[in-house]
Amino acid sequence: MAETKSITKPLSILFCLLFMFISVPAQSTSTNNIKQDSLIKVGSYHCPPFVIHENDEDYTGLTILLWEQIAKRLNLQYEIKQYPLTELLDAVAEGKINIGISCISITPEREERLDFSHSFYETHLAIAVKKQGYLASIINILTNKKLLLVLAILLCAAALIGSVFYFLEHKINDKLYSMQTRPARFVEGFILGLLFITKGPFNYFEFKTLSGRVLTVIIAIFSTLFIASITAVLASTFTLGLLNSDIKNPNDLANIKTGAKKSSTSSQFLTNHSIVHKAYNTVEDMLVALEKGEIEAVIADDPVLKYQIKKAKERGVYTDMIVLPYQFEKQNYGFAIEDNSPYEEELNRALLKIRQSIEWRQALNKYFTDIP
Template sequence: MLEKRLRREVAVVFLFYNLKKWSSGILEASKTARTDFSMCKNIVSVIAIILFANFPALANSAYDENKMLIIATKEAAPFSIKTDEGWCGISIELWQQICRDLGIHYEFKEMGLEEMLEAVSHGKVDAAVAAITITKEREEAFNFSHPYYTTGLGIATKKKNEGRWMSIVKQFFSGSFLSVVGVLSVILLLTGIFIWFFERKKNPEQFGEKPIEGIGAGFWWAAVTMTTVGYGDKAPVTFGGRLVALVWMFAGLIFISSFTAAITTALTVDELGSVIHGPNDLFKVRVGTVAGSTSEKYLIQKHIGYKKYHSIDGCLASLKQDNIDAVVYDEPIIRYLISKEDATELKVLENTFKKQYYAFAIPAGSPLEESLNRKLAEIIGSQEWRDLLYKYMGQ
């Protein structure tokens, strides 16, 4: 953006220099040829008109101080906050200070993010003031002021309020753990049926002749044999029963090791799966973000699945209701909102990623750009700016 502005200014200076040189030549020629001086003035005037027509930014280098500017904004606390008394926040109050110093008159107009950016692009508003991130795509559609705040994306998750033991108890009733126990029970039942089938007539004292009693005894025998407890209260006496027992003894060693590992995994996988340490963990959880935001663009670039919402408030509400596992958005905004309303339920991870720069959005060729940037550079180096940041963010 700065490079583009510099090229334009150099081109204007170059054209003015050549215009002056050309007009002097024309005047000299007019004296020599005794041409009417008024004709030379007309030629210079026509050239000047053409020049200014092709450089509207130069023709509009000064803005009308009496004009009421339309400034688009949206709620993005703590940078733009809507109250009963009007708008406030870091970006809003910075803009207000600039306008007071420059004598600019303005009024705010609330819009959605995508609507606001489109309005700036088409010149329907004079500027957009909120938490607006500078991106390459946006710079192609309109201009930005110098950046006034550096930040990054953050991740909000839900706090785990229960203690460690309560969490462990909950895992015993999870679907993954119950499915492991169910498969094990089916295998024990099948083994019990086989052993009862061979022992029911020649060994009714231990396994019983009736199906319910015999299969129950066989189930018990299969369980104690698999776990190598071996109480010895029941033992097969038939050839078929002993063959089943021999196979089951060796198979039991394999089953008990496999199911021990499966049960351990079932007890820990849900706990581990819900822990999010950073952006690399977003691939395995349900993510939410705001439509049209730079965080949505980041998720698309990284091929991370997500659910989009119209506002950050909708994202955080969905997170509290367990509809999603994480919210990706501008770190200072989600940290501020959670600290004010949901500090007991939600948290923001400490590390930020994907650096971002906030700036004011202005239409291309805006007469405000140069004076806005000069005043912006003056304010963000002052104690007033540091006091404003501390007021809203404690930094």
């Protein structure tokens, strides 16, 4: 019996050691796939306000702030290297770097070559132009097809209303129809209809026939809405005419000289819509070309355009540039990640938590406050 106990005790110790040997590594690998002592190779490119690259060592901006917070949460060691956009995406796809950070739009074409993190910023493409001079703006407004259509509707409505009231009232209403000749009375009828449309219904008691008074009440119900609608259309037409009447929607870019950043989603959008355009290396290069008159419009991501034009105006340049009020081609920014990345899951979890933080909202306010 004593011999059996002496054999059982060493076996129990052996099984305990074996269990500890198996369980400890499994637990450590399941909590974090990132090797803490490894150096993460990060690529970026200059894209204010998301990445602002002042010199070789100084990186600031929204995306840099987001990455620094993620690296801090995951206890990562990393180094950042600057790339042009095309080379950055190639470096991630070829495994030369582990991650690309900037204002990188998530697209199906890019997804075929590399992976992306969850989106951290949603935006759209926008168009920037130079304001026209007053004379050119007036000419464009007067030749605006929408304005001409509205004026035609106004004149037709005035003629119709004036004709109806003339038929009902001209024989018995000397106050409204005082001219002696028939053509002059027709003119009076048209003026009455025009005043009715632009000014609103006349006083009920101005008309002597029952039909005229009933018609006045009926028109009064609809005239306020009609005048409000016409006013809104005219206001929109005049506003857009002062901005740039040659561009009513993105398809109008086919008729003017347009610039876009090389290998960007804006360039891809123009190519997909068969719009010939000139490619530039940076947004700054495009704005310089727009200022010099080499191109007539710039297409790029909305926050990037607005931020750079705002900063330029603070320096006293590009004061005539504006971003048109058109939203199209939604964009989602994410981190470009190498295929089968071992740290994608941890990175996404950290990203989602930081996006919900007060620090992230404060950073957004810092960079985008006072941007029209």
